[in-house]
Amino acid sequence: MKKRVIIIAALSGLLLLNACAPASFQREVLRSKSTLALLPSWYHEEVGYQLAGGNHYPGNQALANLLRQADGAFMQADLARCQILLERAQRIASRDASVYVRLSYVYWVLHKTAQAEQMALRALALVAADAQAKLEVARLLAAIEAGHY
Amino acid sequence: MSWLLKLSLVGVVILAVLMAYLDAKVRDKFEGKRWALPAKVFARPLEMYPGLALKPQHLQQELEQIGYQRVPNVRTPGQYMIDGNEMDIYRRYFSLFDGAERAARIHIRFSGNSIDGLWLDGEPVDIARLEPLLIGGIYPKHNEDRQLIQLSDAPDLLVQTLVAVEDRDFYQHVGISPKGIARAMAVNVQAGGLVQGGSTLTQQLVKNFFLTRERSLQRKITEALMSLLVELHYDKNEILEAYLNEVYLGQSGRRAVHGFGLGAQFYFGKHISQLSAPEIAILVGMVKGPSLYNPKRKAKNALARRNLVLGIMLEQGLISRYQHMMWSKRGLQVVQYSQYQSVEYPAFLDLVRRQLRSDYEDQDLTSEGLRIYTSLNPVIQRSAEQAVSKRLTQIESGYGLAKKSLQGAMVVVSHESGEVEALVGDRNPRYFGFNRALDARRSIGSLAKPAVYLTALRSQRFHLISPLDDGPIKVAGGNGQVWQPKNYDKKSHGVQPLYLAMAKSLNQATARLGLTVGLNNVVQTFKDLGVQRNLPAYPSIVLGAFEMTPFNVAQMYQTIATSGFQTPLKAIRGVTTAEGELLSRYGYAVKKTIKTEPIYLLQKIMQKVVELGTARHLNSQFDATLNLAGKTGTSDSQRDSWFAGFSGDKLAVVWVGRDNNKSMPITGASGALRIWAQTFKDLPLKPLYPLSTPNIEEHWVSVRHNALSAEGCAGVEKLPFIKGQLPTQSRRCAAADTAPDELKSWWNRVFSQ
Numbered sequence: 001m002k003k004r005v006i007i008i009a010a011l012s013g014l015l016l017l018n019a020c021a022p023a024s025f026q027r028e029v030l031r032s033k034s035t036l037a038l039l040p041s042w043y044h045e046e047v048g049y050q051l052a053g054g055n056h057y058p059g060n061q062a063l064a065n066l067l068r069q070a071d072g073a074f075m076q077a078d079l080a081r082c083q084i085l086l087e088r089a090q091r092i093a094s095r096d097a098s099v100y101v102r103l104s105y106v107y108w109v110l111h112k113t114a115q116a117e118q119m120a121l122r123a124l125a126l127v128a129a130d131a132q133a134k135l136e137v138a139r140l141l142a143a144i145e146a147g148h149y
Numbered sequence: 150m151s152w153l154l155k156l157s158l159v160g161v162v163i164l165a166v167l168m169a170y171l172d173a174k175v176r177d178k179f180e181g182k183r184w185a186l187p188a189k190v191f192a193r194p195l196e197m198y199p200g201l202a203l204k205p206q207h208l209q210q211e212l213e214q215i216g217y218q219r220v221p222n223v224r225t226p227g228q229y230m231i232d233g234n235e236m237d238i239y240r241r242y243f244s245l246f247d248g249a250e251r252a253a254r255i256h257i258r259f260s261g262n263s264i265d266g267l268w269l270d271g272e273p274v275d276i277a278r279l280e281p282l283l284i285g286g287i288y289p290k291h292n293e294d295r296q297l298i299q300l301s302d303a304p305d306l307l308v309q310t311l312v313a314v315e316d317r318d319f320y321q322h323v324g325i326s327p328k329g330i331a332r333a334m335a336v337n338v339q340a341g342g343l344v345q346g347g348s349t350l351t352q353q354l355v356k357n358f359f360l361t362r363e364r365s366l367q368r369k370i371t372e373a374l375m376s377l378l379v380e381l382h383y384d385k386n387e388i389l390e391a392y393l394n395e396v397y398l399g400q401s402g403r404r405a406v407h408g409f410g411l412g413a414q415f416y417f418g419k420h421i422s423q424l425s426a427p428e429i430a431i432l433v434g435m436v437k438g439p440s441l442y443n444p445k446r447k448a449k450n451a452l453a454r455r456n457l458v459l460g461i462m463l464e465q466g467l468i469s470r471y472q473h474m475m476w477s478k479r480g481l482q483v484v485q486y487s488q489y490q491s492v493e494y495p496a497f498l499d500l501v502r503r504q505l506r507s508d509y510e511d512q513d514l515t516s517e518g519l520r521i522y523t524s525l526n527p528v529i530q531r532s533a534e535q536a537v538s539k540r541l542t543q544i545e546s547g548y549g550l551a552k553k554s555l556q557g558a559m560v561v562v563s564h565e566s567g568e569v570e571a572l573v574g575d576r577n578p579r580y581f582g583f584n585r586a587l588d589a590r591r592s593i594g595s596l597a598k599p600a601v602y603l604t605a606l607r608s609q610r611f612h613l614i615s616p617l618d619d620g621p622i623k624v625a626g627g628n629g630q631v632w633q634p635k636n637y638d639k640k641s642h643g644v645q646p647l648y649l650a651m652a653k654s655l656n657q658a659t660a661r662l663g664l665t666v667g668l669n670n671v672v673q674t675f676k677d678l679g680v681q682r683n684l685p686a687y688p689s690i691v692l693g694a695f696e697m698t699p700f701n702v703a704q705m706y707q708t709i710a711t712s713g714f715q716t717p718l719k720a721i722r723g724v725t726t727a728e729g730e731l732l733s734r735y736g737y738a739v740k741k742t743i744k745t746e747p748i749y750l751l752q753k754i755m756q757k758v759v760e761l762g763t764a765r766h767l768n769s770q771f772d773a774t775l776n777l778a779g780k781t782g783t784s785d786s787q788r789d790s791w792f793a794g795f796s797g798d799k800l801a802v803v804w805v806g807r808d809n810n811k812s813m814p815i816t817g818a819s820g821a822l823r824i825w826a827q828t829f830k831d832l833p834l835k836p837l838y839p840l841s842t843p844n845i846e847e848h849w850v851s852v853r854h855n856a857l858s859a860e861g862c863a864g865v866e867k868l869p870f871i872k873g874q875l876p877t878q879s880r881r882c883a884a885a886d887t888a889p890d891e892l893k894s895w896w897n898r899v900f901s902q
Contacts, residue, residue, distance in 0.1 A: 062198030065275035080734070084247045087566070087737050092196065094565030094798070103737070121741045122714055128745075128842045 063093045070102060079106050097126040101137060108144060116144050168374065175378045178358055183391065184297065184407075185289035186518030186727060190501055191281040192525040193570075193722070194245060197257065197264055198276040202833035204262045205236065207528045212238065214527055215282050216418050216484070226252045227418070234259045243280035246522045246723025246731055250278055262833065282527050285493040287502060289515040292403045296410035297518075300390040302422050303409060306467060307429045308389060313465045314433050314458055316350040320385055324351045324376030351376040354392045398432065399439040402493065403581065406439075416444060418484040426468055427476040430458040431483075444481045451481060495581040496558075496574030497525050500700075500720045503587070508733055509724075518727030523720050524568035526561075529832060533559045533571045533801075534578035536827035541576050541805065544823070548814045555813070557805045557824060558585035560703040560718075564800040566737060567707060567716030572700075590696035591789045591806055595654045595817065596782035597675075597693030599709060599751055601663045602651050604674040606747035608666050612874050613750060614646040614852045619658035624688045632688050634660045637783070637816070646852050648754045648868075652762030654781065656692055663691030677742040679704040679715050693782065702793060703802040709751060710778075710795040712840040713743030745842050746871045752778050752839035753869055763818050764794065770826045776837045779825075781817030788812050790820030797835035801825055844872045856880035 057064035070085035083106055089099045104119035120141040127133035195211060197203070212219075212229050217238065220228045226241040235258050242252040255277050258266035269277050286294055300308075312319045318326045330347035348356070355375045360368055379388060397405060398412040406415050412432050413421040424432070434454035435442045444451035456477045463473040501523055505514060513519065537557040545555055553576070561571035574584035583589075605611040619642040624632040634656045636642070642655055650658035663671050668686035675684055680701065684690050697705075700718070708715040716739050723734045755778035758764050763781040771777060779794030790805040790813065803821035807813065813820070849865045851858040855876050858865045862882035 060200065061275040062196075062200070080731075081247070083736055084734070088196065090737060091563070091566055091568075092198065094563075115738060118714075118739050118741060122739055125712060125714070125741075125745050125840055125842070128840070 058093070058096060058098070060093060060096075063089055063096060063099075066092070067098065067102070074102070074106065079110060082106055095126055097123040097133065097137065100126065101140065104140060104144070113144055113147070117141065120144060168378070171371070171375050172378050174359060175375055176382065179379070179383060179387075179391070183358075184295060184394065185293065185516035186297065187286035187288040187292075187294055188514045188517070188519040188521050189283060190285050190287065190498060190521045190523060192284050192523060192527050192530075193568075194243075194250075194281040195279040196276060197255070197267060197279065199264050199267055201264045202262060203259075203264055204831070204833070205231070205234070205259050208236065208257075210531070211279070211282070211527055215280055218418075223254065238279070240277075241280055244520075244725075244729050245278075245281070246520070246725050246734065249729070250280070253277075255279075281522065282525075284523070284525055284527070285495075285498045286404065287498070287514040287521075288404065292405050293407050294404045294411060295394060295406075295408040296414060297394055298390075298408065298410035298421055300386050300393065302420075303393055304422060304424055304429065306426060306462075307409065307421070307424060307433070308393075309465070309467050310429050310433045310458065310462055311393075311436070312350070313461050313467065315353070315436060316348075319350050319389075322349055322351075322380075324378075324380035325349060325373050348372075349376065350392050351379055351388055354388060354395060355379060357395050357397070358391075396436055397439050398435050399443045399445075402579075416483045426462070426472065427455060427459065427479055428482075430455045430462065430476070431481065434458040444483045448481055455481070493579065494525065494530060494572070495579065496584050496586050497523070497530070497569070497572040497720065499574065499584045500569065500572055500587060504719060504721055504735075505724070519732070520725045520727065520729070522722045522724070524563070524566075524570055524722060525572075525720070526570040529561050529799075529828075530571040530573075532832055533561055533573050533828045536824045537573045537803075538576050538578070540824045540827055544805070544815060544820060550814075554807060555805055556585060556589075556808055557803065557821075558589060558699045559801060559803045559824065559828070560586050560699050561799060561801045561828070562703050562707055562718060563798060564707050564710040564795060565716075565798065567718050567739075568722075569703075569718055569720045570799070572720075585804065586699045588698060589804065589806075590698055591804060592695065592784035593693040593697050593702060594782040594784035594789060594791060595656075595693060596702060596706075596780055596791050596793055597691065597695075598651055598654065598659050599755065599780055600674045600678060600705075601659055601666070601671055601691045602647065602754060603678075603709075603743070603747055603751050604666045604671045605647065605662055606750050606871075607674065607744065608670065609871075609874055610666075611647055611662075612870050612876065613648045613754070613868050614850055614855050614876060616644045616855050617647055617650045617655075617658040617662055619643060619645050619650060619655050619661075622657050622660050624660075624664065634689075634692055646855070648757060651754050652757045654758075654763050660688065660691055664688060674743075675705070678708045679742070694785065699802050699804045702791070702804075703800065706793045706795065706800055706802060708742060709748060709755070710800045712745050712752070713741055713748045714739050715742045716740075745840055746844050749839045749841055749845055750869060750871065752837070755780060756837070756839075759794070764792065764822055766818060766822055767794070767826055770830060771834075774836055775834055777834075778837055778839075779822075781822055783816040783818075786812040787814070787816065790815050791817045792821035792825045794822075794825050795837065796829075797837040799829070799832075799834060801828065803828075841869075845869050846872055848875060850876060851880045854878065854880050858882060 057067055066085050066089040070082045070089065073082035073085060086099055086103050086106070093099065100119045100123035104116045104123065107116035107119060120137060124134065124137045124141060127137055217227055217229045220230055223230050223237045223239045226239045229236060229238040235256065238255045240253050240255050243250055253270050256268040257264055267274055267277055288294060316329060318329050322329065326349050329349060333347040352372050355372050359375060360372060394408040394410065396409065397407055399406045401415060406412055409432060410421050413419055413424050416432065417424065417428050431444050431451060434451065434457065441447060442451045442454040459468065459473050459477055462468045463470060501521060502514065537559055541555045541557050545552055557573065557576050559571065559573040560569065562568065563570055572586050574586040575582065621641055622634065626632060636656050641657060645655060645658055668688065668690065671691055672684050672686050684695060704718050707718060716737065719735050721735045724732045726732060756776055759767050759777045759779050764779045767777055775796055777794055777796055779792060782791030783789065788806060788810055791803065793802045803824045805815065805820040805824065847867050847869050849858050849860045849867050850856065851862065851865050853864055856878040857876050858880045859882045
């Protein structure tokens with residue numbers, strides 16, 4: 001009986017502590033978890049690293065700013081905001097392949113593979129002259145087409 | 150029971166039923182949704198960043214349109230100043246579908262016609278947005294517009310003045326006021342005219358809410374009964390708040406301005422809470438006769454009425470004698486141009502409404518106060534409107550045509566995003582009526598030719614210098630008819646290389662090419678380019694003997710301009726509720742429908758159309774480094790004049806014709822093309838670089854011999870080809886063939902003839 005009371009008290013205490021934690025902190029943890037769970041394992045390692053972020057943002061500061069914000073939104077699983085920011089970026093630099101690579105990721109995460117594929121194709125057309133970038137986008141495209149996600 | 154009692158009983162029953170009916174009506178209106186709030190439609194917010202090509206005068210034009218005031222020193226939101234090549238803007242707070250932007254001071258440094266530096270509240274920033282222009286509303290019946298306010302938003306002085314002028318016993322009476330009627334009569338007799346009304350504020354509200362303007366005893370009685378019922382159910386503050394929102398305060402075009410909230414914005418460009426005493430006097434004075442005392446149209450009347458109201462304010466102790474003296478001398482100070490007096494864009498609003506139709510009922514659009522954020526670019530829209538209007542007038546006078554006999558339409562698209570940035574549906578851009586950009590189905594003539602040449606380039610059987618026979622051609626139809634197309638100059642041009650046949654828009658060569666590649670294949674190319682209608686595989690389709698709207702043509706050329714990546718044209722970015730909650734978003738979508746390589750070659754040919762062909766007028770108007778591409782179009786008997794042209798970022802399709810479909814003395818080059826040129830003459834454009842692939846390779850060729858050649862030989866050109874699709878013959882460069890550097894190219898010689 002005493003044990004049961006202690007367990008209930010402890011659980012109540014934990015629940016209370018969790019409830020008292022700053023809301024933003026709770027959300028952040030949940031979001032990061034869910035986003036990372038959605039990402040393919042090679043996201044940071046191989047495909048798209050140079051094109052889709054890391055520390056390599058373009059020289060156009062307005063574009064870089066929007067891409068940075070979009071990456072932040074993506075990592076927080078705020079995909080709607082991420083898309084909006086990427087579309088703003090596209091209006092500024094419609095021939096920047098990294099915008100379309102990111103859009104492709106977003107659609108992929110949303111399980112909209114047809115659009116993910118089309119965005120990757122758009123990116124591919126824009127990096128035709130860059131062998132390394134082309135290889136990376138082609139791998140993304142192949143992964144989408146093969147349903148490796 | 151006497152008959153009198155019986156009659157009284159019947160009367161009581163009828164009255165009770167009537168009261169019950171009126172009571173239900175009153176409660177229904179007051180407790181339900183009182184007002185239908187129109188959807189508000191906004192242009193795109195201007196995104197500013199270092200490197201953006203933006204002329205200072207275009208930014209200034211946009212600031213004026215969104216109601217910013219130019220001042221020597223910027224102090225409050227809504228003001229801006231210019232100092233040499235620098236501009237200071239105190240941005241207002243505003244919300245968009247993707248969030249809000251705080252009020253902030255934006256400092257911009259220009260270098261020529263582009264932004265060189267950008268600061269927000271003193272800190273350098275990469276990007277900043279400016280509030281979007283309100284471009285119109287989707288109104289309920291009677292085109293009522295209002296901005297709902299709460300009673301607490303209204304200054305006490307406004308409420309006190311309104312009560313003093315319109316209904317001094319408001320807080321004492323029960324909906325009707327015999328005392329008020331008597332006082333009004335006395336005042337009116339004394340003044341020798343109608344100075345004060347006898348209706349209480351409650352009666353006025355009831356009249357506006359439920360009844361017509363009919364002057365009859367029956368209406369007066371109903372009004373009185375309903376006023377009593379309103380007073381029975383609702384307190385004075387609720388009634389006053391409803392009145393402040395309902396009252397009619399004048400007209401702005403087709404839009405009826407209702408309520409003091411919108412009135413304050415419309416006449417003074419400010420929130421109701423910021424109204425000054427003389428401004429309050431003007432608005433309260435307007436209640437009696439919104440047209441008669443309209444400060445924008447009847448300044449003299451409005452001034453006299455304002456001073457009369459100021460007199461009442463003095464008499465009631467609301468203002469001091471000194472204030473009365475000072476304010477009576479002041480001018481009206483209404484704003485001449487504000488967000489809330491916006492110029493509307495009927496053709497574009499029409500497109501917005503149609504595109505929303507799949508997601509929203511008409512009633513949602515006219516009553517829920519939705520906020521619709523679109524892609525309209527006010528600077529381009531204005532330029533397009535002026536170009537259509539001015540050029541049509543010039544063409545009419547230049548060719549001796551009757552005034553206003555020509556009509557025009559224009560669609561401007563940011564082709565990579567598929568967003569419509571401007572739309573003109575009539576030479577009078579403010580006309581709410583037939584929208585030619587969306588509804589005028591006209592024969593597209595030579596605008597169809599790129600589809601034919603693209604079909605040829607896709608077929609792997611043709612390249613840029615494939616020889617085409619431009620000799621006379623006859624095609625027998627099934628019913629004994631013979632189709633015999635002619636060139637515009639009625640001449641035949643022998644054998645021509647493929648790119649030249651299109652650059653010169655040769656009909657005979659194109660007709661023969663279309664038949665060679667197969668009409669079904671041409672129809673398939675039209676489909677892949679985004680033409681949704683089922684085209685019959687008749688020979689005449691290769692010369693555009695079928696109808697399309699300018700908007701659909703823009704969709705077709707969008708696919709060409711973006712190297713085969715088709716994006717459905719759209720005008721809307723997002724929709725929110727009146728409170729800013731996102732309801733729907735219309736994002737970027739794309740589909741690759743055509744391979745990049747043949748489109749690359751097609752774009753190269755279309756650049757030659759501008760460089761040397763039928764659209765070469767653009768050469769004298771634009772920097773050659775823009776590499777513009779386009780196609781002119783003239784339908785049979787010159788009934789339609791078309792031009793579709795694009796740069797690296799913008800695509801525009803222009804149509805000129807007559808509503809009665811009669812012929813004109815102009816072609817695509819002398820009509821629509823001129824409007825295109827005029828529109829973009831002063832606007833920044835990005836250069837067009839056709840998207841290449843490793844499968845595209847350039848070779849020196851002898852065009853005349855349809856053969857590969859070498860650099861330095863006589864009459865050779867360096868032209869692009871798809872790998873593996875080259876001329877089959879090679880021509881050796883004999884010593885005698887070697888051409889001096891200064892020798893004109895074969896291409897240039899042909900075109901200089």
